[in-house]
Amino acid sequence: MSNPLIYDIQPIEFRLDLKDPFIFTAHHIDYFPAGNEQLGPVSPPTADKPYRMYYGDVVPGFPEHPHTGFETITLVERGYVDHFDSLGNSGRYAEGDVQWLSTGNGVEHCEMFPLLHQDKENTFELFQIWFNSSPEEKTHDADYKMMWRENIPHVNKTDANEKQSDIRVISGVFEDTLAISRPPHSWAASAENKVNIYMIVMQPNAELDIPATTATSTRFAYYYEGPDMQIAGQNIPFKHLVELKPDEVIHLKNGEFESRILWLEGEPIGAPVAMRGPFVLNSDDELNHAFARYRQTHFGPWPWPSPAPVFKREQPRFASYKKGQEMEYPENNQINT
Missing domain, CATH: 2.60.120.10 (Jelly Rolls)
Structure with missing residues (x-):
């Protein structure tokens, strides 16, 4: 037709290959079981319910890793995300919330998916849109913003x-x-x-x-x-x-x-787009320079006690900015485990 x-x-x-100004979108779904005391799964995956986003040792998610030159727009449909970054910021967000991270000239962060429910399954679903930045925007310092579900029009x-x-x-x-x-x-x-x-x-x-x-x-x-x-x-x-x-x-x-x-x-x-792993720049020379800079600096020191930290089960949703000097909570920040 x-x-x-x-x-x-x-x-x-899994992956939506897109066109400028979008790079791609990942659609993640995992059917995690109930959580244990360490916020990990109480049982291993099965053939019909594999774990696709389990890169941590205990808690599912993506431990410390770098980005530069683009933005990640993370839309959570089900479950919880704990965010930590090399800027000293952190937060917890959940179903209906959106995190918009401009990676600019470089940042490390981790995205962990704590299994808060101990009495039922912890189904997890999110979209992460990789959205490109202009050549000028790639030179700015990293920045992020939380869009709480209560405020999204x-x-x-x-x-x-x-x-x-x-x-x-x-x-x-x-x-x-x-x-x-x-x-x-x-x-x-x-x-x-x-x-x-x-x-x-x-x-x-x-x-x-x-x-x-x-x-x-x-x-x-x-x-x-x-x-x-x-x-x-x-x-x-x-x-x-x-x-x-x-x-x-x-x-x-x-x-x-x-x-x-x-x-x-x-x-x-x-x-022009030059992409190598988690770096998106405009030429191979820029990529080589960015990788060399990352090997030297790691885009700043990692200020957290592990590559895959998480908050306690009872922590409600929040975001910290400016190295934790500013705190933000949504209108309804009570957690329901």
Whole structure:
């Protein structure tokens, strides 16, 4: 079927390969069992429930590792994340929260996934968007910002048949609703770059129109939950990534069950991309220089007692900034284990 609004459709297992200004997105899901006293799993993985994100010795997650030259946008759907970095900052965030980390000219951090529930499974799911930085933005110091679920704007749209869709506006704008501001040295911080990131939940049989953006933008929709969805009049299988024409209104029509979509669009940066592991720069020479600098400095001393620290089970959600001198808590920061 030829569809002028759809450029490409790809099945997704884990990684969404994207286009400028996006690099890729990882969709992590793990079905961890109940947690033990050390916040690790009480039992080993099974064939039908493997552990995909278990790089720590006890607690799942990603111990101390470096980044430079891009941004990680981490959207937690289920579970908890403990963050520590070489700037001296730390925090705990959870379902519905978003962490926006500008790695700039270099930072080390760790992302651990403590299993807080001892009486039930600890299902864990997140998206991590690797989002590029402009050549100038790559030179700035690293920075990060927490976007708490209580503060992220939602748009509720009701169609002609009284069916609803919820659009969570992570970046940019949906109709007249603006997202929380992004870190200042981000390609997404400027409205002219039209970086729109939405998490969309559609009721059964709901319909929704996504407004057009500029003809030069990149535009993707990832249909990641639900059995039956039409995008631009075409049936889209579950867990497929759709590249779309940006300067047309795109009509979404849901099937008989609730569906969820990650929506990504934005103006390209247009600079050369040189990527090696966790470093994203503009040339091989820049990469070589960055790796040499990392070997010498580790992007600053690691101020934590281990490469994979975690907070205590009872720690509520919070974020620290400026080497822990500033503390921030969401409105509802009680933990429920």
